[in-house]
Amino acid sequence: MQLAFFGAAGEVTGSCYLVELERTRFLVDCGMFQGGTDADRRNREPFAFDPRSIAFVLLTHAHIDHSGLLPKLAAGGFTGPIFCTAPTADLAAVMLRDAAHVQEQEASWRTRAAARNDGRRIRPYSPVYTLLEAERCVRRLHGVAYDQRIEPHPDVAATFRDAGHILGSAIIEVAVRAQGVTRKLTFSGDLGLPARPIVRDPTPITDTDVLVVESTYGDRRHRDFASTLDEVAAILAGTIGAGRGNVLFPAFAVGRAQSVLCVLAMLVRAKRSPPLEIYVDSPMAAAATEVTLRHRDVLDDETRALLAWIQTQPKEFRLRFTSDTGDSRALNSRTAGIVIVSASGMCDAGRIRHHLRHNLPRAGAAVVITGFQAAGTLGRRLVDRSPSVRLFGEDVPVRAGIHTVGGLSAHADQPALHAWLRHFRAPPQRTFVVHGEHNVATTFAESVRASLGWRDVAVPALGDAVPL
Ligand SMILES: [Zn+2]
Missing domain, CATH: 3.40.50.10890 (Rossmann fold)
Structure with missing residues (x-):
C-alpha cells in the first residue's frame, strides 16, 4: 500500500492524495493550485498519474483548492464516481461551473489581447477545462450522508464526518484492506473552529493508523x-x-x-x-x-x-x-x-x-x-x-x-488543531502534515511533537510516495 502527495505538500492549495492498494487506486481530493505566478502552468500540466487508472475519488469539501481539477480528471478519462457529502455535491456543482465559466472568459480575453498585440492569426488560448467538461464532471458527484459508511470497492470503506469548516465539509475516515490486513487512514480535510456560526463543530476522531492533517494556520492563534x-x-x-x-x-x-x-x-x-x-x-x-x-x-x-x-x-x-x-x-x-x-x-x-x-x-x-x-x-x-x-x-x-475584522476564519488555529488532535486515544503510527506553507507546516509538526509527544510527524514534499 502506498500514499502519494500530489498537492498541498508544503503549500496551501492543490490538495490531491493518491492511495494505491493491490487491487485498486483512488484519490482523496483533486484541487486546483491557486496564487503565485506558476499556478496556471501547474494546473495545465498533465497529472502525475493516469486519470483512467483512478477507480473513484473521495472529496472532502467544495472549495476549489480541493475540487477544482476534478473536471480535468474527468476530461482526462476518469470515469468513476466522486463521493462527497450531499451539501458538498450541491456546492461543488455551483463552484465547478463558475470556475469553468471564469476560465473560458479569461481564455477568450487573452486570445483577443494577443491578437491585438500581434495582429497575426494566433493560436487561441484554451481554458484548463470548459463548461461542458465541468458539466460532465458534475454528473459524477455522489452525495452521501454524514456518518454513513460506504464501500466504493471491496477493499475500501469510507465514512464522512463533519469537519466544521464550510457547509458539507468532511473529515474522511477510510478503512483499507491490504495484504489481508485492514488499516485505517484519516484525512482531516480542512478543519473549522469550534463554536462558529453555520457549521457544527469538527467531529472528534479517536483512533487511526495514519493521519493526514491540515495546517493552514498551524502557527498562529485567531482573534476570538x-x-x-x-x-x-x-x-x-x-x-x-x-x-x-x-x-x-x-x-x-x-x-x-x-x-x-x-x-x-x-x-x-x-x-x-x-x-x-x-x-x-x-x-x-x-x-x-x-x-x-x-x-x-x-x-x-x-x-x-x-x-x-x-x-x-x-x-x-x-x-x-x-x-x-x-x-x-x-x-x-x-x-x-x-x-x-x-x-x-x-x-x-x-x-x-x-x-x-x-x-x-x-x-x-x-x-x-x-x-x-x-x-x-x-x-x-x-x-x-x-x-x-x-x-x-x-x-x-x-x-x-x-x-x-479577524475572527471569521473558517480554519482552525494552532490551539484548535491541537485540541482536535488530543481526541486521539493513542498517537497515529504516522502523521503527515499538509495544507500549510512549508514553514507553517514545519512549525506545526514541531509543535505536535513537543506538545502532544507524537513521534512520527512528517511534512511530505510534493510527489512523495510513502509505502504504508
Ligand atoms: Zn477549504
Missing part, C-alpha cells in the same frame, strides 16, 4: 469571535446607526458571505445593531446561500434558531438578493443606510468593484475586510491604507473607513 462581534457592532453603529453611510463587506461567495449574514443577524437579534437592510450582490453567493438553506439539517443549532428568528422579523432584518446587474446598479444611488455583501473577497473581480467605486469616496461609508488579502490585490491596497485606488481606469480617493 466575541471581539469580532464587538467590532462589527461598533462599525454598524457608526455608519448605519448614525445615518452616515453604507457598509460594504467584500466576501468570498461560498462560506464567508453566509458567515457575515449570520453575524449581522446575531447582532440585530441581540439589539446590538439597528435594523438592517442587506443586499447580497453576487450570483455565486446567492446560489451558495440557497444551497445552505436547502441543507438545514446539517447546520448548527444556533444557526437554525437564527433562521427561525429571521423569518419572524422581516422588518428588522431585510435581506435581498439582487438578481440582475440593473438591481445591482440601482444600489449605486443609495448613499447611506444599506449593507452590501458582495464578491470577490479580495476585491479583484466581481460586482464589489462597482460598489467600492461609489462608496470609497464617501467619508461616512465603511468597508469591512473579513478575509486574507493576497499581495497585489485591491483588497490588500485598502488594508494597507492606500489614499487612492485605481478602479475602472480612474483614481478613486479612499475616504471611507477601512476595517479589518
